[in-house]
Amino acid sequence: MNNFTFYNPARIVFGKDTELKAGSLIKEYGTRVLVHFGGHSAKASGLLDRVIDSLQKEGITVFELGGVKPNPRYSLVKEGIELCKKENIQAILAVGGGSVIDSAKAIAFGALIEEDVWDYYLYGKAIKQILPLGVVLTIPAAGSESSTSTVITHDETLIKRGLGSPLFIPKFAIINPELHYSLPKFQTACGIVDMSAHLIERYFTQVEHNDLTDRLIEANLKSIIANALPVLENPTDYNARAEIAFCGTLAHNGLFSVGRVGDWASHSIEHELSAKFDIAHGAGLAMIIPWWMRHVYKEGLYKFVQFAQRVFDVQLDARYPELIALEGIRRLELFYQSLGLDTNTVSLPIDEEVIHEMTEKIFVARDSQTLGFFKPLTRDDIKAIYRSANQK
Amino acid sequence: MNNFTFYNPARIVFGKDTELKAGSLIKEYGTRVLVHFGGHSAKASGLLDRVIDSLQKEGITVFELGGVKPNPRYSLVKEGIELCKKENIQAILAVGGGSVIDSAKAIAFGALIEEDVWDYYLYGKAIKQILPLGVVLTIPAAGSESSTSTVITHDETLIKRGLGSPLFIPKFAIINPELHYSLPKFQTACGIVDMSAHLIERYFTQVEHNDLTDRLIEANLKSIIANALPVLENPTDYNARAEIAFCGTLAHNGLFSVGRVGDWASHSIEHELSAKFDIAHGAGLAMIIPWWMRHVYKEGLYKFVQFAQRVFDVQLDARYPELIALEGIRRLELFYQSLGLDTNTVSLPIDEEVIHEMTEKIFVARDSQTLGFFKPLTRDDIKAIYRSANQK
Numbered sequence: 001m002n003n004f005t006f007y008n009p010a011r012i013v014f015g016k017d018t019e020l021k022a023g024s025l026i027k028e029y030g031t032r033v034l035v036h037f038g039g040h041s042a043k044a045s046g047l048l049d050r051v052i053d054s055l056q057k058e059g060i061t062v063f064e065l066g067g068v069k070p071n072p073r074y075s076l077v078k079e080g081i082e083l084c085k086k087e088n089i090q091a092i093l094a095v096g097g098g099s100v101i102d103s104a105k106a107i108a109f110g111a112l113i114e115e116d117v118w119d120y121y122l123y124g125k126a127i128k129q130i131l132p133l134g135v136v137l138t139i140p141a142a143g144s145e146s147s148t149s150t151v152i153t154h155d156e157t158l159i160k161r162g163l164g165s166p167l168f169i170p171k172f173a174i175i176n177p178e179l180h181y182s183l184p185k186f187q188t189a190c191g192i193v194d195m196s197a198h199l200i201e202r203y204f205t206q207v208e209h210n211d212l213t214d215r216l217i218e219a220n221l222k223s224i225i226a227n228a229l230p231v232l233e234n235p236t237d238y239n240a241r242a243e244i245a246f247c248g249t250l251a252h253n254g255l256f257s258v259g260r261v262g263d264w265a266s267h268s269i270e271h272e273l274s275a276k277f278d279i280a281h282g283a284g285l286a287m288i289i290p291w292w293m294r295h296v297y298k299e300g301l302y303k304f305v306q307f308a309q310r311v312f313d314v315q316l317d318a319r320y321p322e323l324i325a326l327e328g329i330r331r332l333e334l335f336y337q338s339l340g341l342d343t344n345t346v347s348l349p350i351d352e353e354v355i356h357e358m359t360e361k362i363f364v365a366r367d368s369q370t371l372g373f374f375k376p377l378t379r380d381d382i383k384a385i386y387r388s389a390n391q392k
Numbered sequence: 393m394n395n396f397t398f399y400n401p402a403r404i405v406f407g408k409d410t411e412l413k414a415g416s417l418i419k420e421y422g423t424r425v426l427v428h429f430g431g432h433s434a435k436a437s438g439l440l441d442r443v444i445d446s447l448q449k450e451g452i453t454v455f456e457l458g459g460v461k462p463n464p465r466y467s468l469v470k471e472g473i474e475l476c477k478k479e480n481i482q483a484i485l486a487v488g489g490g491s492v493i494d495s496a497k498a499i500a501f502g503a504l505i506e507e508d509v510w511d512y513y514l515y516g517k518a519i520k521q522i523l524p525l526g527v528v529l530t531i532p533a534a535g536s537e538s539s540t541s542t543v544i545t546h547d548e549t550l551i552k553r554g555l556g557s558p559l560f561i562p563k564f565a566i567i568n569p570e571l572h573y574s575l576p577k578f579q580t581a582c583g584i585v586d587m588s589a590h591l592i593e594r595y596f597t598q599v600e601h602n603d604l605t606d607r608l609i610e611a612n613l614k615s616i617i618a619n620a621l622p623v624l625e626n627p628t629d630y631n632a633r634a635e636i637a638f639c640g641t642l643a644h645n646g647l648f649s650v651g652r653v654g655d656w657a658s659h660s661i662e663h664e665l666s667a668k669f670d671i672a673h674g675a676g677l678a679m680i681i682p683w684w685m686r687h688v689y690k691e692g693l694y695k696f697v698q699f700a701q702r703v704f705d706v707q708l709d710a711r712y713p714e715l716i717a718l719e720g721i722r723r724l725e726l727f728y729q730s731l732g733l734d735t736n737t738v739s740l741p742i743d744e745e746v747i748h749e750m751t752e753k754i755f756v757a758r759d760s761q762t763l764g765f766f767k768p769l770t771r772d773d774i775k776a777i778y779r780s781a782n783q784k
Contacts, residue, residue, distance in 0.1 A: 001407075001630075001635075003408060004406050005405050005406070006404040006406070007403040007404070008400075009400075011397060011398075013397050014397070014651070016395060018395065209635070211631075212612065212615040212642070215615050216611045218611065219604070220604065222607055238393075239393055239601035239603075242393045242601070242651075243393075243603045246651075258406070259638075
């Protein structure tokens with residue numbers, strides 16, 4: 001186990017009607033608040049009105065900026081930064097899912113600097129302060145509501161990059177599972193894959209002796225698997241929605257990173273897919289993770305055996321650990337398929353040229369010439385993964 | 393699942409040599425610091441010197457108050473409060489286990505009020521502020537290093553009472569598993585029981601639909617069980633010590649309380665044992681918990697079946713759930729025995745008069761006429777539990 005510091009001061013306010021507390025919670029941080037959101041659904045459902053009403057009841061002056069799209073764009077971030085500077089915004093309330101929250105995080109630190117925010121994403125520059133940020137979560141998936149990270153896509157180059165800092169942890173996250181009832185089945189499924197990926201990226205580490213966090217990650221994965229089909233079959237099952245929502249938050253709040261070094265190669269490999277083809281991040285992860293696993297499992301066979309046995313209860317003959325490992329990967333793949341998602345990229349127009357282009361983009365402005373930690377991937381490794389995911 | 397708020401801003405600084413950061417961490421909160429500790433071991437091991445040295449290097453004026461005993465006493469708390477007031481102490485650093493931390497918590501809020509601190513414990517009065525508190529943890533057990541609670545014993549009446557508030561969460565907790573190498577085997581074992589009890593008290597709830605937290609608690613219990621014997625057999629096994637230490641912290645940081653109502657009757661029943669006989673809290677819990685379980689399991693048989701199957705892998709015939717439940721309890725009892733602890737009270741001079749006295753003391757200044765939530769215990773229930781634990 002590596003030395004670590006764990007610190008996550010996000011206040012998780014969870015349950016029915018909790019969005020009505022948005023005003024009293026954000027008021028602690030200012031009286032001029034930017035409410036940042038996505039498309040029409042927040043307005044159409046009445047959620048945005050309820051939230052803004054709760055702010056106005058507290059005497060808060062509300063500014064609105066909507067229009068965040070999946071794979072949130074840098075251009076809207078710039079617009080938000082200008083608005084914050086012009087209107088002396090004191091705090092930001094993100095009403096949405098991971099894209100809205102990530103966009104709000106970018107605006108929240110851009111509002112306090114003069115330089116180009118994109119440089120921070122591209123070169124991983126350290127940030128020093130951000131505007132206080134609160135969240136009303138409408139899509140359980142990215143875990144951004146209590147995470148240290150934000151991912152933005154550049155409009156012109158379509159380069160997609162993440163940036164991390166403890167400062168990005170929101171002050172509070174309001175999570176009402178009832179707000180997730182109206183999510184389309186596909187979006188719910190993509191969210192489920194995304195949160196499972198946050199656990200898998202942490203689980204597969206070369207740092208040994210992380211017994212407690214291994215088991216906690218397995219527990220979280222098992223709860224996702226146990227509640228995924230119930231929530232897809234009955235979108236208004238409060239308890240299943242609640243489990244999935246809290247699973248997504250815990251999966252990415254940092255607790256399961258302690259004492260280890262996560263991999264995160266699959267995330268980068270997927271980012272190029274979703275940046276190029278504008279597909280949902282979770283859909284892309286379902287296409288990539290099983291193939292990443294098959295490419296790397298020999299680098300830590302015991303860990304894949306443990307995954308298969310503990311998460312999927314694979315009980316094959318212990319003399320054949322490789323079969324056990326591969327069966328675990330197959331069951332994960334079947335789980336993703338059971339959510340109605342593709343576990344390969346054959347539906348996308350990918351050829352050798354595209355594979356080359358995506359692989360090279362991963363290394364733009366990246367110091368290292370390899371990707372990930374479980375097995376540090378070379379360009380050839382990455383191309384092999386893209387190719388195996390694309391087998392017709 | 394119940395609505396909940398989860399907020400735990402304790403900074404966990406974990407690993408080798410981390411006690412050397414005590415000075416830089418506490419300096420953020422003041423330059424006149426009370427270092428609170430227990431007996432000779434912290435001095436003899438050189439730990440106290442290292443910690444005080446790290447404070448003095450930061451220019452901090454250090455005041456010392458040692459002498460905290462297991463089942464920490466109100467008289468020393470009063471002494472600490474007077475010292476804080478006289479010397480204008482700005483922050484407190486607890487160097488020790490749960491008793492030292494709990495005593496420091498009492499001092500930290502007593503220093504800021506004029507009233508009698510004991511009244512707060514006895515009547516559960518709400519506290520409003522405390523001095524900033526940091527911790528260097530020497531005994532993994534109570535979880536007080538990031539918990540909301542403190543337990544103090546009154547010197548004269550020997551009444552032992554807990555008090556809870558989010559304000560009691562320490563600002564930081566330094567946890568270096570190497571500092572636990574020198575713990576006697578018995579004390580290590582008692583700590584292991586204590587942390588298991590914090591999980592069990594939360595696990596057995598009548599609130600349904602807590603799938604994720606059920607699984608996380610099971611994972612934490614399994615990690616305790618997996619690492620307990622290694623740490624007892626090889627006290628300098630860093631990785632096993634690290635697992636046990638982090639298990640103890642997570643068991644009581646509040647994450648596993650969300651969405652549910654814990655029981656906590658066993659804690660109160662035990663508090664009377666350790667207050668009267670001055671035995672270790674963990675030793676008392678091992679004597680009580682199996683008997684509490686046998687007294688209450690019929691009130692939620694499915695939960696005891698789940699406990700047996702998931703924590704202890706009991707695979708008895710599903711047609712006989714009661715046998716499965718009882719076998720789970722027996723395996724927990726065997727686990728406690730494997731740590732070298734008694735799972736009954738026959739070594740203590742307990743008779744009907746003592747049972748009556750302890751039972752009545754539980755209800756002193758308590759509003760409710762029952763104890764606990766899984767099965768609200770009457771005085772007769774409590775006496776029955778004391779009696780079954782005391783069967784010769």
